[in-house]
Amino acid sequence: MGVREEQKEKRREEILTAGLNLFIRKGYAATKISDIAERVGMSVGLLFHYFESKEKLYEALIALGISGPMSVIAPTDMEPLEFFERTAEQIFHYIQTDPFVAQMFVLMSQAFYNEAVPPSIKELLMGFDIYTPTTLLIQKGQADGTIREGDPYALAIAYWCAIQGIAEQLALNPDVPCPESDWIVDMIRRKA
């Protein structure tokens, strides 16, 4: 790969990083292409040389998120409670380690819930249902006595929403202390 292609790739990444950061702080609609261009230090025209539209740039980020950070959520054959412990731990670890990943989490959940993101992005996110598999896992955990009683779906909501809320807070305020993943798990763990 020549110097030129390297440069191009680097530039693309700079745009993505700047875009991610601005999108999560201001939202898709309020983020101006000129904001991103300025942050990267390039002209607006040039940015369109790298991404054909604001929407495509956003799409590229979401695609990155789907293939990368979100894949930690894939349920395995672990014991139910262990899955929740591991997942929370892993997510919190990433969030503290890698600001890009932290921000990516926020972007994904914003994109998921915000009705203003373009339909093409909604499509990408289709089939990103973490609740169905997790609810099943919770039921299993209740059966084997490791997870507390209660509506399994509601327990899943509590778990994921807590993680999401914390991820958002930390991504936007990197200087606040990170809660421990155990605390989260204690919401759903059966007491001895």
Added chain:
Amino acid sequence: MGVREEQKEKRREEILTAGLNLFIRKGYAATKISDIAERVGMSVGLLFHYFESKEKLYEALIALGISGPMSVIAPTDMEPLEFFERTAEQIFHYIQTDPFVAQMFVLMSQAFYNEAVPPSIKELLMGFDIYTPTTLLIQKGQADGTIREGDPYALAIAYWCAIQGIAEQLALNPDVPCPESDWIVDMIRRKA
């Protein structure tokens, strides 16, 4: 109060309700005045007869939020753990009972964290620091043995972010089941 003033007040409330609903789904920037007008069933021009600008409309909502729903958060002279139990319970109760209040919670936290909201709104929200008083309360609870060990600030983050994440989920999806407030408190409660 004449029929006319009543009507006017009612109309104002309709606008506020529609605006709140759209703002939390799409964000401030992506919500068009024409969306709100259409939802209420009035012309755009008329909406400007009731609120002089989009920003003022948003301001009115935030002001409502500050004086109303958010006041449940005011710390009292309760025992620390009891405060957290009561508050979570109360918030969850409101969220399930009154969709307007639920949505208001979401609006407030969105406004708080989103950099795209106008500065005039940021000012309104200044001094809305729930973390400092809560962190103090947590320390007190740790001293009297009712709250678990760990960084008090991080515990406060966990508590509030979990509540905020859940509130957001429920406001946007009124049909999902509501977690129990006790589960949240279990994050910070000292185990027996």
Added chain:
DNA sequence: TACAATGTTGATTATCAATTCAATGAATCG
């Protein structure tokens, strides 16, 4: 009833931001 005040509309304007484009400069390749 007729006047005054307020409600209501649709068209109009002004602004702002995404996108396009023609022109310029720099790197690469034969």
Added chain:
DNA sequence: CGATTCATTGAATTGATAATCAACATTGTA
């Protein structure tokens, strides 16, 4: 060294939307 291709810019275009406004309708009142 040319010549070709890619990087880069700033200005022009276009589309969208907040806000204004003049005209018309309705209500309340003397």
